[in-house]
Amino acid sequence: MSYNHWQDETKKWPAWLAWTSWILCIAIVASLAYCIYLYNDIQHSKMAGITSTKKAVAAKTDVTDISKVTLFNGFEQYHVVEGKTKKGKKKLVFVPKNKKDKKAKFVVVPSEKILPKNAIQKQWQQQCDSCKLVKITPAISKKHLPLWEVAYHDRSDRYILDYFRMSDGKRYEQFGFKSLFD
Missing domain, CATH: 3.10.450.40 (Nuclear Transport Factor 2; Chain: A,)
Structure with a gap:
């Protein structure tokens, strides 16, 4: 009778690998739960009040x-x-x-005393015909001047925030942001 040593070997993972796998799974589930909690908390605080x-x-x-x-x-x-x-x-x-x-x-x-949103959009389109509009929303300056905030991407793919006075549509200020990484 011959002894086959391959039959006696167990095909179990080493203990350290099993523990590491369980700890990693628990950490992933806990991280996911925390991310969901954080997202909900941020959404709630944005519109609180x-x-x-x-x-x-x-x-x-x-x-x-x-x-x-x-x-x-x-x-x-x-x-x-x-x-x-x-x-x-x-x-x-x-x-x-x-x-x-x-x-x-x-x-x-x-x-x-408010220039309508569609009038601001037409004015903006005349100034920047190849730009991609993101949104137009009401805004207010530090000096409590009502403004329209026009967010868009320009020809150079910069993200632009353009502020126009609500009363007459004149440009108040403009910010441009360029992505460092494509």
């Missing part, structure tokens, strides 16, 4: 019908409230998100 902003706008202005609330990040964070008065007049209200500053006042802009 919308209900209190709506109540404050209704209490401190004549805007009664709120149609949209967005967030603008400039020198300060603002909730940008679009709504109508009881008489049906459209208004834009910039509400500072900083609750610590009690002196911060709302900036209310009646629609009669």
Whole structure:
């Protein structure tokens, strides 16, 4: 009778490899769970306070019908409230998100003093016909001047933030960003 030593060998992984695999799997699952938690927390904090902003706008202005609330990040964070008065007049209200500053006042802009978004878009297209528009959103300057923020990619594939005054469409300022890595 011959002895076959190949039959006695077990085909198990070494103990250190099994432990390392389990630890790695647990670390990946924990990292994934943390990333999901962090994403949800950031999304929640971005739009936190919308209900209190709506109540404050209704209490401190004549805007009664709120149609949209967005967030603008400039020198300060603002909730940008679009709504109508009881008489049906459209208004834009910039509400500072900083609750610590009690002196911060709302900036209310009646629609009669706002150049429409589509007029800004046409003006922009005439200035930069080969550019790719990303978005046009309401913005506000450090001096509380209402602006339109036009974000786009230019011919050189730079990301441009162009700010135009809401009242007359004149350029207020412009920032350009070039990617270091393609």
